[in-house]
Amino acid sequence: MKFTDGYWMTREGYQLLSPYEIHDVRLGNQSITVFATHRHLENRGNTLNEPLMTMEFSSPLSNVIRAKFYHHKGKVRKGPSSFDLLPNGNSDVVIDNNEQFVSLTSGDTTVKITKKHPVKITYTYKEKILTSSGTRSTAYVKGDNGKHHFREQLSLSVGETVYGLGERFTPFVKNGQVVDIWNEDGGTASEQAYKNIPFYVTNRGYGVFVNHPELVSFEVGSEIVSKTQFSVEGECLEYFLFGGETLKNVLQNYTSLTGKPALPPAWSYGLWLTTSFTTNYDEATVTSFVEGMAERDLPLAVFHFDCFWMKEYEWCNFEWDERVFPDPVGMLQRLKAKGLKICVWINPYIAQRSALFDEGMKKGYLLKRADGSVWQWDLWQYGMGIVDFTNPEACQWFKDKLSALLDMGVDSFKTDFGERIPTDVVYHDGSDPQQMHNYYTQLYNKVVFELLEEKRGKGEAALFARSATAGGQQFPVHWGGDCEATYESMAESLRGGLSLGLSGFGYWSHDIGGFEQSSPPDLYKRWVQFGLLSSHSRLHGSTSYRVPWLYDEEAVDVLRYFTKLKMRLMPYLFGKSIDSSSIGIPLMRAMVLEFGNDPTCDYVDRQYMLGDSLLVAPIFNPEGESNYYLPHGTWTHFLTGDQVQGGAWRKDRFDYFSLPLYARENSLIPVGQEENKPDYDYAEGVTLHLFALQDGATATSVVPTIKGEARLTVTAKRQGNTITVSSEGKATNWSVLLRGIDAVSGANNGQISNHDQGTIVVPDSGATTIVITI
Structure with missing residues (x-):
């Protein structure tokens, strides 16, 4: 939101109150509180009828600085007033208070506030300036219309580029953009986004998280070109600055505060095939697809039933449409006998024709209007109401309906929608509807994810979620929403996924071939390459099926080739996914x-x-x-x-x-021997491909089990023309392949099975050391 009129002027209807000089500093045990005047106090009379700005600084984690500014601290903020953060209390800090400035240091990250005019807030990491807030930057904005805001402006250095702010399909570098953190169902071709995250990072090596679930407006070099501005309505503003040695460390610190991505089950990395959206399908259609994939040697891991597994106008009733699925339990058993996992589509809306509507209305499980009536509209489904997840009984009611599906044999849920959440509603717990608009999806996905963990066990829960907010990375997997069947849309989907990854999310997918329209064979085959080299891979469309033989026979071959390639790469991909979940960096x-x-x-x-x-x-x-x-x-x-x-x-x-x-270079990539499924014993018969190991370098690879535990750890070190390979753990018939090296003159404790390719086969053994001369 813009408040200035060029560099000098303030827009009509606003008054900016910025800190001019420090009036007082109070030191807490692990925090500092600074009181700033908005003008120079020439005498005691100037203290009358004048506001102060209260600025609090503390640290919840090492290298994380919390900044919180107030005008009127006593203003009530209904929930959710902030995001759920994992650490409680403050981290150890070092405070310095002298005549010139007061500072607080957490780890190697410091905030320093000058005491004299002009007041300046500077953030540093190991004494390197990251960003700062100077004259007229921090401001309480009084509106003539009675709506007041808080804003902050943090400096952008020459050449500094900004990333993140959720899954955004606009240009990857956010400089020059206006970004409103407000979830919308806008497809992948506009400035709207399904997953809005008030967190950004820059190539200067820091991150900023604005801890407000409601609308946060960002002006990224788009109001003041040398500043990133963010503003919220109300009497306070809280944000966190994250320092770190690298951007990976910054993301690690951010996800330590907002939650690490859960590790998806290994089976979820296989190929997903769906019914598509508005296509006609029944068990015979589904079976023909599944058998068609098997006949063509196309490994399939998950089959997904989209919306019309339920009757039209009755979404959601969580009951199979008996007209086309007369024996759902038997059908699921038959599909699962083929080795498939099953996913079904749901959303958090209850249409009036659903049998659940009257039940939800009677028990108070649906969002209401101020007069006590159920909030409804006809968009998406006729007479649609929305489940109130602030009501614990409604959460359990929703879980019970899904639990019955899990008992039938369903393994996962596509948690669609969750963005079109109205603000003219009353919540069971009295939550502020403005603050709940973005936050609603967190409650929605959490309820479903927790149910899967309860019924299937930890490590077996996987969603296919479209909407999210900060912290939503804890409930993977997420996909990129409604894209078109064009190369341009394929590219915008990738931009969205990369932005989401820089917003703390570990796993991301997209509709292979594009959702809207039908792609030509050429585009389908190129999207298959991209899709099978993504975190998760799903064939899905709107009005047409996405099985490859409907395009051309070469599409079948391409899908087979890249699906099997991904299956062989699973020891590597799953190992890196463990890193994503433990550290908080994207795959x-x-x-x-x-x-x-x-x-x-x-x-x-x-x-x-x-x-x-x-x-x-x-x-x-x-x-x-x-x-x-x-x-x-x-x-x-x-x-x-x-x-x-x-x-x-x-x-x-x-x-x-x-x-x-x-x-x-210096990579040691484990490649598995199985090419037909994603969940197998990754260490048995694994080949570790060693790429261009440089003199003096070391490469390490950890081959995991499908439960996320280390099974085999292999380390390669090179000194001159000698490569020493050592291992911990036990596996049968694993091997090391020296890629790009075709002359191996000697190996100790190993057998050279292919001299030309430099392959060293290790017999069944525990700890092993191999010395290779190249």
């Missing part, structure tokens, strides 16, 4: 996250790192051409073995069975 990573010291990566948004070792550059044109950037170092094409030197842009042409998929 699909923007280049700037891995290569923060390479300025070329600041704007790169058409490629990504899959984990820390594989670079993926999807192809966004029918010509098969790719313009992609390889950072400095030696890169090896994972599929062909070709080695190239990085530090430059490349332009190449690829057929449908290839794309830029490069392994980073």
